[in-house]
Amino acid sequence: MNTTDKNTLKLLPTGPVPSNRRARNIWSSRVRRNEALDGYIFILPWLLGLLIFVLGPFVAGLYYSFTEYDGLTPPQWVGLQNYQRVLFDDPQFWLAVYNTVWYVGASVLPGVVFGLLLALLLNQKVRGITIFRTLFYMPSIVPAVASVALFIYILHDRFGLLNETLFQVFKVIGPNWLTSPNWSKPALVLWSLWGIGSGMIIYLAGLQGVPEVLYEAAALDGAGSLRRFWSITLPMISPTIFFVLILGIIGSFQIFTPVFLLGGSNYGQAAAGPMDSLLFWVVYIYNQGFFYFRMGYASALSWLLFVILMLLTLIQFRLARRWVYYEDDVTR
């Protein structure tokens, strides 16, 4: 018992230079000790899960990334070889980076802007607005596999509703969305925009959290609606915009499911869209790891993605200081 007490003392966030006796007193009472024990028991499943399913694999992945490993024979240490090959000797990887960045850029920014515009529209106090909220939100809960199947049909070169409408109404021959390397990524962007409802709902919550008094005061001062938007709404919900932006970037960097469905139905195993135009980072990881069984190489690819995502998030937090307004700043 004594030794555990000593260990736990180190972790205890106490005041400036705690006297040993005082800190001991807190946890030496039987009641507090039992409470602490219960605390550990309650978080135990999570703690075990953290070690077995998160931290363990996290570290193991780093180790695998320095090895050659086919998943059957024991991993062979190869040092930095995987990373060297990824960065300097693998045009496929750079194609995957290009495709991923293309997709992230083309889907996240419109998603953030349209999502906000829709939320503004849904924040109007008119009758029947809840029906519209439900309608706009619903596509984002459709399972990705189902919505991809739907879009494969809607964007079909010949029988698709979109191209048929373009042809019959506008006399324009629509592009080969799913079979042309130039149009496969825009097709995916269309698909992703259909599901911007989840971001929109988060915005809506942010908008409804803006205190009404601010608008009233501004109106009394004679500020027009555009001015009120720029000077009140935008700063007040900037933390929400930031949050949606980060979520969007992290999420779309890991796009996988639609590519695999398209690939599976049209282009055969391990292919990634027409002429690899949908070879995204995670798709490449999957192909290397589970199709060619290069687990070491795939781990290196995963760790690179992890580092890039962390860097991106860090940079965004830095940049956020310039444009995100937190209410606490005023009181600080």
Place this chain on the structure above:
Amino acid sequence: MSSTVNAENLVRKIIWQVAIYSLLVIMALVFATPLIWLISTSLKDDSQMAVWPPVWIPVPLRWDNFWTAWTAGDFGLYFLNTSIITILATIGQLLTASMAAFGFARLRFPGREFFFGILLATLMLPSVVTLIPTFVLFKNLGWLDTFKPLIIPAYFGGGAFFIFLLRQFFRTLPPEIFEQATIDGASNYRIYLQILLPLAKPALSTVAIFGFMQHWNDFLEPLIYINSPEKFTLTLGLRRFMTLTDVRFQEMMAMALLMTLPVILVFFFFQQYFIQGVVMSGLKG
């Protein structure tokens, strides 16, 4: 004078309302069209496909599509498999996530802030980093091609996000309730079971709904861990169905609709918890 101002205001208000409604309706059409197309296609005859103008309400409704696809694609089996996985995994998440959240929200123990900090850090961890090593782990455990990799991890904390969400909710409950129970001699286990869980129904419902969606819609994990067609989930089943050569679009749409239906039903019945959950996830970020 004032009456003309009022009239002007009224006209302005009406124009504003008309503008708002037109925009709302246009956007509603954009968002609803694919869904309506999904439903209408799933009920079409061959002769109603690929015609102009498009058929929105097929006459007669061809319910056969559902039956043909259901039997040809083995969807009964996939429904069962997916239901088993979803229910068992969601129960695990509810149980262990609420336990951990109770520990973090109500019990004092050395290192609590430290562990909670780690929990928050894992929220940011992209799941793809652990994809390959986790696969290797399950392979070594002999769990490949079983439901275990899809269910058992849910019994170990159930996901950092859900713990975070529940903890935030538990902290809003008045502490007096718990203090009184402690004075009355209730153990923390009784407090958790008999006081906390009943009080936390709204938050638990949110977690249940999100857990349900997460497992029901999951594609990547079943894809990696399941090989035998008789163990496929709905998502894998739909993919397999799409690769069959003689599948018609109507049948594909029918099955896509069928796997969406439970999600939409849950959404309508628990809408308030649903929105609440999305909002909670957003606001505290």
